[in-house]
Amino acid sequence: MKLYCLSGHPNKPCNVVTFKSVTLMLDCGLDMSSVSHFLPLPLVASHRLGSLSTWVPRDADSQLEGELRECMSRIFIDSPPEIGPPTSGLVDFAEVDAILVSNYLSMLALPFITNGTGFKGVVLMTEPTMQVGRIFMEELVEYIERTPKARHAYRWKHYLRSLPQPLCDVKGPKTWQQAYSLKDINSALSHVQIVAYNEKIDICGALKVTAVSSGFCLGSCNWLISSDHEKLAYLSGSSTLTTHPRPIDQTSLKNADVLIMTALNHTPMFNPDSMLGEFCVAVAQTVRSGGNALVPCYPSGVVYDLFECLSNHLDNLGLSLIPMYFVSPMAESSLAYSNIFSEWLSSSKQGKVYNMDDPFPHAHLTRTGRLKPFKSLHAEGFSSEYRQPCIVFCGHPSLRFGDAVHFIEMWGNNPQNAVLFTEPEFDFAEALAPFQPLAMRPVYCPIDTSLNFTQARKLISELKPGKLVVPEMYLRPPPSAPHRTDLTLNLEETPLTYSECQVLDLGIHRRLESVKLAPGLALALNLSNIRPGLSTATISAGLHVQDNKYVLKPLEDEDTISKLPNSYPYGNLSVDDLVQRLAQAGLTDARVEELPGVCIITLENEDVIIKISDASTHIICSNTKLREKLRDILLECLSSF
Amino acid sequence: MPEIKVTPLGAGQDVGRSCILVTIGGKNIMLDCGMHMGYNDDRRFPDFSYITDGPLTDYLDCIIISHFHLDHCGALPYMTEMVGYNGPIYMTQPTKALCPVLLEDMRKVAVERKGETNFFTSVMIKDCMKKVVTVTLHETLQVDSDLEIKAYYAGHVLGAAMFHIRVGSQSLVYTGDYNMTPDRHLGAAWIDKCRPDLLISESTYATTIRDSKRCRERDFLKKVHDAVDRGGKVLIPVFALGRVQELCILLDTYWDRMNLKVPIYFTMGLAETANKYYRMFITWTNQKIRRTFVHRNMFDFKHIKPFDKSYMDNPGPMVVFATPGMLHAGLSLAIFKKWASNANNMVIMPGYCVQGTVGHKILNGAKKIDFENRTSVEVNLTVEYMSFSAHADAKGIMQLIRHCEPKNVMLVHGENAKMEFLKQKIMQEFNINCYKPGNGETSIIPVSIDLDVEVSLPLLKHTMALPTSSSSSSSSSSSSSSSSSSSRGNNTEENRTKKQKVLHGVLIMKNNNLRIVGVNEAWGDLGVTAHNLRFTERIEVDETGPVPALTSALHTLLSQKLGSSQVQAVNEFQLSVADSVFINIQDDEPGKTILLSWTHQDEGLGSKLLDIIKSNYKKS
Structure with a gap:
């Protein structure tokens, strides 16, 4: 059993496991951190961005002209954004029998794996993962395609060493690729086979894989991979907190021979509950003082909890009339799908359907017009509905594309407005860098409900895996807080670790x-x-x-x-018994010769020698019939089975 | 021989009151718990006292409900709350949501309209539903450590499921009611090739091959359209859940396409509730509805408006869906009384009507209906019957059997004579047993079981690496000239055993755990010492040349016969075959002596080599 690591980002996992001649890919997350090095894509041509001065390294030729621009002494690439797909070359994707997807955040690199690589396998995921994952992918494509750039910059990649930080430190920019297209998404998703929680799926007759609830988001799961005698558990993006999804199923993960654990909390130094509280307070404060609140977010996930908590909070403060806009090409789909997946929700949300209520309160908020979904700023009706102060939820959390770019540009110079960062994936200073100087107030309240190190340690001690396998990174404190040794997975027994491009033998040897x-x-x-x-x-x-x-x-x-x-004989032979039985069979000329450690019986007339020692007998003869007769006599003298 | 025992308490050679008791692998399971719509007395509920003298909870391991129709779940509160059962009840989420709605509606009719006492109460329905555990499609749910169940999509109505039940290596599938063709709002039933020991299938339409659905729909639309064209009013009595949604979609899309303006109404209350549920359980509807629901929800009807009692007297044409479905009470009957005398009007009965109902009477051609309060009404309007029930027809049932490959079939939920016909057909076409027990009659289905053993991996790998065994090769390998021709002649024989390898090892049974290991591995496991048996046979041959020449000739010969990888030269006068049989050549002027030595375990190879050497180097 081997593990191949194809991603250097534990929260964008992509690993391959081979077992019993089956090749399984565990998740295919897409590392989007590269986009922060690119200039934002504004909806309408931005004067400010257009007038940023170009930047050329001293020793570079003139071809680099226009590829890089400077904003507040940070260098950005002026090009359609590029993203880093999982490492290719370590594993031939044509050999992959199945891709197991844990949640919609861990499938965004799918087109890079399945398209044009000879991939012939199946992609297994739950129905919500598929539908919400499609929403994420289509939103990304829509954002990038609706703001096309004339020029694609790539020459800068040859001058990395001449570039200032942080651009000179980026990893493998030559492997970065432009985003996929709608066609690519459809072709990737055509490989999908929908699974239910606890459905046993047969892979090539050799293994069974099962998705079990992971409690992290709508339809998210951990995977059990088992043969008749071995059990591997793959835990990715799990939460033990109570939010909207169905709770984590821990029992099924117990007593695995190997537990692979990845995608732990992005921001372990922040408690999601208190961050949610701070978020509500900050938004209320902003709108009460007449400012607007911008919440860059993904089209599904924690945003549902934000709608619910924020509307309650505003109600309590008598701010129910402040409008909330949800602006995304996928806003409507996301809201609609969330309310038909009740089987995948927490029991309290699920219970609502038995009383004919929609599981999420945002269904009610949209019906009463407090939460208004729009495809984009230009969508019909937005300008007539738009009132200030307001709260806008929109993508993309990287602030490089999507309607969020426009809102930052529009609201940026007013200190009464606030931008609230709840998605833990992007660093807020990085995200805001190309918009500086900004008067707008940034509020950082990352909400990551996935397991933190304390919860992970507790879970591991309950699950009692035979072996634990984690990304090497989890044994060191985060780079942003090197002194916080509590933010590591320090365990009594050091786990096996892996890092990008590494192959790890998991040391499971099948016996039965x-x-x-x-x-x-x-x-x-x-x-x-x-x-x-x-x-x-x-x-x-x-x-x-x-x-x-x-x-x-x-x-x-x-x-x-x-x-x-x-039959097979065992134990020792009694020479006397043998001689007696030989005589009974008419072989009366046996001559017995006792030597140290060995006894030799000679049948002179038949040209036979029988050598007997402890637990072994050797018959030497030159007649097949006789040999078979002797064999049968011998077997009668011994116990056998 | 293990067996599966099945006793229908209802639905045995009968449509209605599905309730089937199954014993499989020592587990007792009740499949559905329905009531009979045709009775008002004790016969309406299954006879639970038949099951056991003791408490039901001790006897039954679980109850499984296939869908929300009352003939499948109507007796549930009676059983759990009045007879007494506290064990688990399994059903899908939509069934759990809709079941209490229908039970409550039935309770109201029985208690409030008919004045029955000793009926279950609303509180009992609620308490009963608390015992329900929901199952998701395709999820394998472990009832206990031995018993597992898995639900499959059944079509028929929203949330309907078929159940695969497994205990160890024994399994059965219970279909509930199902539909093998997709309709306008639901998909077709589907199951994988699970090869159960027994398939218990409904057989409502055991002998019918229904005319094409499209024709039936066209017929229905034409009749409605003609009636409103001539200014008539059309009444369609329906039950609130199930077919009414199908007909609403049908009529709504037709009105849209034909640009018709005549109003369509459905009665408030239950149907509206139902539509709301349908919207929430979109994932249970068909592909098309699921694909488009974000932008257009099929259950948000464009042309169909809520009905108000006062509309009854409105002039002009209209179409009204009204409950209940058999014209036995309520609004549908009230409207019927108003409209029946006008020959321009029409009533379409889209489903089965139980004897004694007004629906049943008019379908049988009654021209005048008398009511209890000594009023009566002339039946002048057109009466049409059109079955839109979503059951599998004979073709569909055969299709399901073909698909899941059961070892036995049992028919329930059908009429005896029709079942007999289908039973013969199944036995003929699939060559398997088919059962159709009556109510209270027990069928015993013997099942064969394969034993599970564990084989040590080294032994398995060794066996898989062996050349494939076929009956012809071992016997004909003695002479090379005949082997090629005989293997060609025995081609079919070889094909038959093509995938067979010969496994030889030791089976060890320790505390009822079976394991097969290689002979050499076995000794340690057994804790006994092997008695090694070695044989050496001397073969004298006439060869006069030097020893190395004979060694090399033998090497060539054996390589040809066994494959070159099997034979190794140790030195000039020694060969080893498959690392286990040794050949020594001694100079024994004037001829040579070949010493062939092998262990008891390699008897097969040893005697084969002996044959080869003897037949090639005969001493004259």
């Missing part, structure tokens, strides 16, 4: 395989009792294989059976 025994064969077996509770029999049978499943059936071929021993 399950086989079916046909009833006819079982009945014909002649069991001998060795001691109470232990009996045994020699077995010769036909082994049939179909779809990697084994069945033993009786052999029909008499000839083959007669050639195979039907």
Whole structure:
């Protein structure tokens, strides 16, 4: 059993595991951190961005002209943004039998794996993962495609060493790629096979994989990969907190031979509950003083909890009339889908459907017009609905594309406005860098509900895996807080670790395989009792294989059976007993010769020598018939099975 | 021989009151708990006292409800709250949501309209539903450590499911009611090739091959359209859940396409509730509805408006969907009384009507209906019957059997004579047993089981690496000239055993755990010492050349026969075959002696080599 790591970002996992000649990919997350090095894509041509001075390194040729621009002494790439797909080359994607997707955040690199690589396998995920994942991918494509750039900058990649920080430190920019298209998404998703929680899916007849609830987001799961004798658990993006999704199923993960654990909390130094509180307070403060609140967000996920908590909070403060706008090409779809996936929600949300209520309160908020979804700023009706002060939820949290770019430009110079960062993935200073100087107030309240190190340690001690495998990074404090040794996965027993482009032998060696025994064969077996509770029999049978499943059936071929021993002798031989039995069979000329450690019986007339020592007998003769006779006599003298 | 025992307490050679008791692998399961719509007395509920003398909770491991129709779940509160059962009840989420709505509606009719006492109460329905555990489609749900159940999509009505039940290596599938063709709002039933020991299938339409659905729909639309064209009013009595949604979608899209302005109404209350549920359970509807629901929800009807009692007397044409479906009470009957005398009007009965109802009477051609309060009404309007029930027809049932490959079939939920016909057909076409027990009659279905054993991986790998065994090769390998021709002649024989490898090892049974290991591995596991048996046979041959020449000739010969990878030269006078049989050549002027040595375990290879050497180097 081997693990190949194709991603250097534990929160954008992409690993491959080979086991029993099956190749499984565990998640294919897309590392989007590269986009922060690019200039934002404004909806309408921005005068400010257009007038940023170009920047050229001293020793570079003039071809770099216009590829890089400077804003407040940070250098940005003036090009459609590029993203870093999982490492290729370590694993041939054509060999992958199945991709197991844990949640919609961990599938965004799918087109890079499935398209044009010869991929022939299946992609397994739950229905919400598929639908919400599609919403995420389509939103990304829409954002990038609706603001096309004439020029694609790539020459800067050859001058990395001449560039200032942080651009000179980026990893493998030559592997970065432009975003995929709508067609790519459809072709990638055509490989998807929908699974339910706790549905056992057969992979090539050799393994069973099962998705079990992970409590992190709508339809999110952990995976169990099991053969008849071995169990591997893959835990990615899990939460033990109570939010809207169905709670984590811990029992199924117990007692695995190997537990791979990844995608722990992005921002372990922030408590999600208190951040949610701070978020509500900050928004209320902003709108009460007449400012607008901008919440850059993804089209699904924690944003549902934000709607719910914020509307309650505003109600309590008598601010119910402040409008909330949800601006995304996928806003309407996201809201609609969230309310039909009740089977995937927490029991309290699920319980609402039995009273004919929609599971999420945002259904009610939209019906009453407090929360208004719009496709974009230009969508019909937005300008007539738009009132200030207001709260706008919109993408993209990187602030490089999407309607958020426009709102920052529009509201940036007013200190009464606030931008609230709740998505933990992007650093807020990085995100805001190309918009500086800004008067707008940034509020950082990252809400990541996934396991922090304390929760992970507790979970590990409950699950008791045989071996634990984690990204190497988790054994060191985060780079942003090097002194916080509590923010590591320090365990009594050091786990196995992996890092990008590494191959790790998980050290699981199979010893047994399950086989079916046909009833006819079982009945014909002649069991001998060795001691109470232990009996045994020699077995010769036909082994049939179909779809990697084994069945033993009786052999029909008499000839083959007669050639195979039907019993095996054990223990020591009594020489006297043998001589007596030989005589009974008419072989009366046996001469016994006792030597140290060995006894030799010679049958002079028959040209036979029998050498007997502890637990072994050697018959030397030149007549097949006689040899078989001697063999049978010998076996009668010994215990056998 | 293990067996599966099945006793229908209802739906045995009968449509209605589905309730089937199953014993499989020592587990007792009740499949559905329905009531009979045709009875008002004790016969309406299954006879639970039949099951056991003791408490039901001790006897039954679980109850499974296939869908929300009352003939499948109507007796549930009676059983759990009045007879007494506290164990788990399994059903899908939509069934759990809709079941209490229908139960409550039925309770109201029975208690408030008919004045029945000793009926279950609203509180009992609520308490009963608290015992329900929901199952998701395709999820394998572990009832206990031995018993697992898995639900499959059944079509029929929203949330309807088929259940696969497994205990160890024994399994059965219960279909509930199902539909093998997709309709306007639901998909078709689907199950994988799960090869159960027994398939218990409904057989409502055991002998019918229904005319194409499209024709039936066109017929329905034409009749409605003609009636409103001539200024008539059309009444369609329906039950609130199930077919009414199908007909509403049908009529709504038709009105849209034909640009018709005649009003369509449905009665408030239950149907509206139902539509709301349908919107929430979109994932249970068909592909098309699921794909488009964000922008257009099929259950937000464009042309269909809520009905008010006062509309009854409005002039001009209209179409009204009204409950209940058999014209036995309520609004549908009230409207019928108003409209029946006008020959321009029409009533379309879209489903089955139980004897004694007004629906049943008019379908049988009654021209005058008398009511209890000594009023009566002339039946002048056109009466049409059109079945829109979503059950599998004979073709669909056969299709399901073909698809899941059961070892036995049992038919329930059908009429005896029709079931008999289908039973013969199934036995003929699939060559498997088919059962159709009556109510209270027990069928015992013997099942064969394969034993599971564990085989050590080294032994398995060794066996898989062996050349494939076939009956012809071992016997004909003695002479090379005949082997090629005989293997060609025995081609079919070889094909038959193509995938067979010969496994030879030791089976060890320790505390009822079966394991097969290689002979050499077995000794340690058994804790006994092997007695090694070695044989050496001397073969004298006439060869006069030097020893190395004979060694090399033998090497060539054996490589040809066994494959070159099997034979190794140790030195000039020694060969080893498959690392286990050794050949020594001694100079024994004037001829040579070949010493062939092998262990008891390699008897097969040893005697084969002996044959080869003897037949090639005969001493004259």
